[in-house]
Amino acid sequence: MGKWAIAVHGGAGVDPNLPVQRQEAAKQLLTRCLNLGISALRSNCPAIDVVELVVRELETDPLFNSGRGSALTENGTVEMEASIMDGPKRRCGAVSGLTTVKNPISLARLVMEKSPHSYLAFSGAEEFARQQGVELFDNEYFITEENVGMLKLAKEANSILFDYRIPNGGFETCSAGAAATDSPLQMNGLPISLYAPETVGCVVVDQEGRCAAATSTGGLMNKRTGRIGDSPLIGAGTYASNLCGVSCTGEGEAIIRATLARDVAAVMEYKGLCLQEAVDFVIKERLDEGQAGLIAVSKNGEVACGFNANGMFRGCATEDGFMEVGIWP
Amino acid sequence: MGWAIALHGGAGDIPVTMPPERRQPREAALRHCLDIGVDALKSQKHALDVVELVVRELENNPNFNAGKGSVLTNAGTVEMEACIMDGNTKRCGAVSGLTTVINPISLSRLVMEKTPHIYLAFDGAEAFAREQGVETIDSSHFITPENIERLKQAKEAKRVQIDYSQPIQKDVEKELPAASGGSQLGTVGCVAVDNQGNLAAATSTGGLVNKMVGRIGDTPIIGSGTYANNLCAVSATGKGEAIIRHTVARDVAAVMEFKGLSLKEASAYVVEECVPRGNVGLIAVSASGEVTMPFNTTGMFRACATEDGYSQIGIWTSVE
Numbered sequence: 071m072g073k074w075a076i077a078v079h080g081g082a083g084v085d086p087n088l089p090v091q092r093q094e095a096a097k098q099l100l101t102r103c104l105n106l107g108i109s110a111l112r113s114n115c116p117a118i119d120v121v122e123l124v125v126r127e128l129e130t131d132p133l134f135n136s137g138r139g140s141a142l143t144e145n146g147t148v149e150m151e152a153s154i155m156d157g158p159k160r161r162c163g164a165v166s167g168l169t170t171v172k173n174p175i176s177l178a179r180l181v182m183e184k185s186p187h188s189y190l191a192f193s194g195a196e197e198f199a200r201q202q203g204v205e206l207f208d209n210e211y212f213i214t215e216e217n218v219g220m221l222k223l224a225k226e227a228n229s230i231l232f233d234y235r236i237p238n239g240g241f242e243t244c245s246a247g248a249a250a251t252d253s254p255l256q257m258n259g260l261p262i263s264l265y266a267p268e269t270v271g272c273v274v275v276d277q278e279g280r281c282a283a284a285t286s287t288g289g290l291m292n293k294r295t296g297r298i299g300d301s302p303l304i305g306a307g308t309y310a311s312n313l314c315g316v317s318c319t320g321e322g323e324a325i326i327r328a329t330l331a332r333d334v335a336a337v338m339e340y341k342g343l344c345l346q347e348a349v350d351f352v353i354k355e356r357l358d359e360g361q362a363g364l365i366a367v368s369k370n371g372e373v374a375c376g377f378n379a380n381g382m383f384r385g386c387a388t389e390d391g392f393m394e395v396g397i398w399p
Numbered sequence: 400m401g402w403a404i405a406l407h408g409g410a411g412d413i414p415v416t417m418p419p420e421r422r423q424p425r426e427a428a429l430r431h432c433l434d435i436g437v438d439a440l441k442s443q444k445h446a447l448d449v450v451e452l453v454v455r456e457l458e459n460n461p462n463f464n465a466g467k468g469s470v471l472t473n474a475g476t477v478e479m480e481a482c483i484m485d486g487n488t489k490r491c492g493a494v495s496g497l498t499t500v501i502n503p504i505s506l507s508r509l510v511m512e513k514t515p516h517i518y519l520a521f522d523g524a525e526a527f528a529r530e531q532g533v534e535t536i537d538s539s540h541f542i543t544p545e546n547i548e549r550l551k552q553a554k555e556a557k558r559v560q561i562d563y564s565q566p567i568q569k570d571v572e573k574e575l576p577a578a579s580g581g582s583q584l585g586t587v588g589c590v591a592v593d594n595q596g597n598l599a600a601a602t603s604t605g606g607l608v609n610k611m612v613g614r615i616g617d618t619p620i621i622g623s624g625t626y627a628n629n630l631c632a633v634s635a636t637g638k639g640e641a642i643i644r645h646t647v648a649r650d651v652a653a654v655m656e657f658k659g660l661s662l663k664e665a666s667a668y669v670v671e672e673c674v675p676r677g678n679v680g681l682i683a684v685s686a687s688g689e690v691t692m693p694f695n696t697t698g699m700f701r702a703c704a705t706e707d708g709y710s711q712i713g714i715w716t717s718v719e
Contacts, residue, residue, distance in 0.1 A: 160644040160645070161644070162643065162644055164615075166520065166615075167520065167521060167613075185611060186611075186640075187610065187611060187614045187615075187616075187639075187640060188615075188639070188640045188643050188644070189614065189615040189616075189620075189643070190611060190613045190614055190615070191495065191496065191520055191521065191613045191615055192496060192520065192521040192522070192613055193521070193612065193613060194611055194612035194613015194614060195613050197612065197613070198611065198613070293516075294514065294516065294519065294523055294527070295522065295523040295526070296519045296520050296521055296522055296523015296524050296526070296527070297516045297518065297519055297523060298493075298495075298517075298518040298519070298520055299518075303518075303620055303621065303622075304620065304623065304643050304644070304646070305620070305621075305622040305623060305643075305646040305649060306620075306621065306622065309646075322517075323515070323516065323517050326491065326517050326518070326621050327489040327490070327491060327517075327621070328489075329621060329622035329626075329646065329649045332622055332646045332649055332650075332653075333649075333653070336649070336650065336653040336657060337657060340653060340654060340657035340658045341657045341658075
């Protein structure tokens, strides 16, 4: 009988001027989600169930960029995507382009379990959702006032707003206006110095040593409609095998190019690295100029996270009592 | 060293009893596409240009399951997807859910080159196509009588199939195109290394017969159906769901990199050891000009050539 472990994230790349009350709210949400996961693990819930229920909680809460509170497309609408993977047989399910589904991660799971396919998107996914009888809301439900404001600013800046990214140096940052939520944006692709929501994810290994991973997001603020990021792509944003479970966040295009989640497992499998070594390796060697982070668990009950961004909303806990929630390195 | 190219027109249960009138046009198409790819490499074209132009040619050929000749969804419509990747930079582009774009592979290249994104799908991809002024046409252009028949059979059998799986027994006697099982091919792809050592991969497909509307397969998923880095370029074909779960294209490269296996060894390992029988085939080239085309299905429409004069066109197992 192995030991369980769990990790959650709410996104990599954090505004250094994020108001303290926001930071606290984020940490509280992460803590609450960890505790939900821990209770489930203590009741012998399998890993695949735990990651789903934790990500549902993150989607339902408007604080991060998934489900309600998702970032908005260029048209001011929400297009959500998610994926889930069950380590033991590497079953997987993914969805993109959801506009009415309250919990995208649960629809991804239904794709995995109730359809002959692995990935459904847009109107086909919505139709499947209706057939499956999942909870649906009008698109307005998912749209928060804050994000409407953010979209407006992003359009004024006429740049794609990544979840957020702080440059490593060489660019001016306007620290003055950063604190207030209605202060002016940085221009020319520089990160928004406002509270900005983030992709969410959860990875779990249960007492049977089974790993699972789940990731969910609204994607990039002001994204072109139809844009798909890393979160629903198996091997990029999400991966689980009999060795580990991984969920990534950050610059989607960089994560895709790096097949980041798969690479953690591949390096463990083909190079024999342990979990933390594998995580460190991919973060250091695979991201080029992209900024990203990830959480991972191994079948041996280890948990690890890594990021090359300036921060990542995260929490982790293991059966032997370790628990930590953090934002900064 | 030197250039190398491989292309495929799909792996699956291609019956060895395929009559000559079905087999020959496909072999001719493979030969033709190989020739244009080889000519392009000899004219010093960049690998990325080579794979795009070869896949365009395959898309335009109605005998293959990509572009015109794409298999149909359960609603009788066409939803095409494609993906391209440049080995040096690992830049990539992918599209899904196309219904009017004549050459999906070219649109995926435009996503890579003209947007900050990698992957556009459905309405958004179609809108992008219009903005870019690519050739579009009414969706009916892509639909062929064979595919209508194939869909009908699949619905009768209540199954979703790689488009040339063996038909149900009772149809074998009929001389309908789909009854011979091999009339349509699954997914097309091309990989190339030019004589500068640049690698590229491209894959394009209509997907699975009778697939659910909105179903995305392995083709546009980087690391599953398509992958290229500075070691190799890979394009996979077969049962999408299996290729995704086994991250086939990425694994070939990963096994080369992390275990030091050769291209052939790595590809054979993935196809023979990792993915269940009957589900996958792939083509791959390495930076040093090697080429390999393993498959664990009955057959795979394929062709390859290398600068030292080697070339091969095949369908079923050949002694390599």
